[in-house]
């Protein structure tokens with residue numbers, strides 16, 4: 063039942079966000095702040111979510127690390143900057159979860175399959191455990207079918223696909239939007 067407190071089911075609701083294409087425009091392997099362009103409406107959405115009691119966390123595949131396009135240290139530095147920008151906008155991110163692994167990568171240390179890489183649910187399940195989340199009452203926002211598949215596999219109740227409406231998502235999507243403001247209005 064919505065809101066019922068049962069043992070082990072008292073976790074927080076979360077707004078889980080894919081990064082590229084949701085938080086920032088997807089220019090392809092974004093690794094510098096010069097190329098990091100926040101999307102319209104992201105701060106309004108996340109402020110509303112925090113006001114409503116949601117934990118806000120980022121769930122991002124970062125195959126660029128395995129491909130050797132940028133080191134993991136650069137990803138961490140960019141994430142610290144991004145987290146500071148959110149804080150300046152009044153939003154404390156609960157966490158940034160990333161998967162540096164990719165089976166066809168060029169950097170041996172990161173060249174492998176991973177349960178963390180979307181469409182597998184590992185990153186979301188890890189976030190749920192670390193942040194004590196109730197995934198069934200949580201929301202995932204992504205711009206790819208793999209985001210929707212990962213969220214469905216993890217048991218996230220509301221799966222929001224943002225895009226131009228052209229993508230098919232094999233039934234994992236529960237809401238399709240063209241602009242983040244459409245989701246903000248429902249929170």
Ligand SMILES: [Mg+2]
Nearest residue numbers: 080082083205
């Ligand atoms: Mg994306």
